[in-house]
Amino acid sequence: MSETVREKIDARGAFCPGPLMELIAKLKLVNIGDEIEIWSSDKGSVNDIPEWVKKVKHEMVGITQEDGYWSIVVRKAK
Amino acid sequence: MASNTLYILLCSGEHEKVQMAAMMASVAAVSERPVEVFVSMNAIEVFAKGVSAAERYHGGAFSKLLKDKKAPDPMTLFQQGKELGDLKLWACSMALDVKGWELDHLEDEMFDGPMGLTKFLSDAEEGQFITL
Numbered sequence: 001m002s003e004t005v006r007e008k009i010d011a012r013g014a015f016c017p018g019p020l021m022e023l024i025a026k027l028k029l030v031n032i033g034d035e036i037e038i039w040s041s042d043k044g045s046v047n048d049i050p051e052w053v054k055k056v057k058h059e060m061v062g063i064t065q066e067d068g069y070w071s072i073v074v075r076k077a078k
Numbered sequence: 079m080a081s082n083t084l085y086i087l088l089c090s091g092e093h094e095k096v097q098m099a100a101m102m103a104s105v106a107a108v109s110e111r112p113v114e115v116f117v118s119m120n121a122i123e124v125f126a127k128g129v130s131a132a133e134r135y136h137g138g139a140f141s142k143l144l145k146d147k148k149a150p151d152p153m154t155l156f157q158q159g160k161e162l163g164d165l166k167l168w169a170c171s172m173a174l175d176v177k178g179w180e181l182d183h184l185e186d187e188m189f190d191g192p193m194g195l196t197k198f199l200s201d202a203e204e205g206q207f208i209t210l
Contacts, residue, residue, distance in 0.1 A: 015149045017105050021158050024108050028162070055109050 006035040011042075012069050019045045020052060027058070027076050034076050035061055041069040049074070083112040083205035085198070091120030093137030095210040097144055100152035100159075102208065107163025114205075115156075116198045117189075118170030122177065125153075125169075125184045153185060160188075168193035 009026055011019035019040040026036050038049070046063060049072050053060050061073035084106045088099045099115065107113045117125060124134055131151060135141060143149075159165035169184060171192040181189055 013148075015147060017101055017155070018150045021104065021108070021150070021155070021162070024162050025158070052105075052109055 004033070004035055005030065006037055006073070009036060009038040011038055011040045011045075013041060016042050016044045016048065018042070020048055023049060023072075023074065024052075027074070030076055032076050032078065035073055036076070037071055037073045039066070039069050039071055045072065046070050083114060083202075085202035085205045085207045086113065086115045087198075087207070087209040088115055088117050088121045089119040090210055091124050091136070093135035093141035093144065095137075096121065096124050096135070096152045097149065099210045100150075100155035103165055104155040104159035104163070107159035107165035110163070112164040113159065113166070114198070114201065115165070115167045116170060116193060116195070117167060118173045118195075122169060122173040122179075122184075125188060127183060127185050153188070156188060166190040168198060170195065 007026060007030055009022050011022050014022070019038055019042055023036060023038050030036065040049075050060050050063070053074055058077045059075040061075050063073075064071045084102070086099050086103055088096065090096070103113045103115050126134070131145070135145065156165070156167060167189045169181060169189045169192050171194050174180065174192055177183070181192060
């Protein structure tokens with residue numbers, strides 16, 4: 001069984017819609033089934049990224065609040 | 079054109095309004111929604127080629143905050159929307175005529191061409207229309 005690939009993006013300090021744009025640009029480059037973990041200090045990302053993921057039919061893996069930022073993990077589904 | 083297309087008429091050269099237009103256009107485009115932006119009046123000058131961000135953007139108190147906090151540059155957001163989604167920008171042919179400009183006065187690879195208001199309004203009849 002192959003291991004899940006997880007790419008990381010540190011978008012802390014970027015304002016809306018910077019983290020979302022960085023996520024989307026990276027999603028274009030990875031394979032279906034790969035995950036992207038994005039770190040964002042932008043509060044809007046906590047709602048905006050899951051909303052975008054739902055709309056375009058990728059998959060949310062999870063959101064974790066860390067010290068001063070959120071870790072948001074998305075799986076490329078198509 | 080699909081009825082869910084977002085049409086943005088950008089007339090203001092005010093930094094805050096250009097920022098909002100770029101945010102809406104780029105986010106809608108990457109959310110699989112077609113977007114068409116018609117740029118006219120003072121807004122056309124914002125897209126002049128080879129201008130620094132300090133010279134390009136002028137506005138009120140919030141403009142200073144956007145610059146101080148290094149909010150995403152509207153030119154970058156428009157480019158990202160074009161690269162990652164279905165976003166088209168049109169330069170108002172009347173504004174170009176009044177300025178005495180050709181498309182090559184504007185940022186490279188930003189505009190899809192000149193367009194008249196009549197054509198833009200006709201295309202926009204079935205979409206959502208926002209003016210800034």
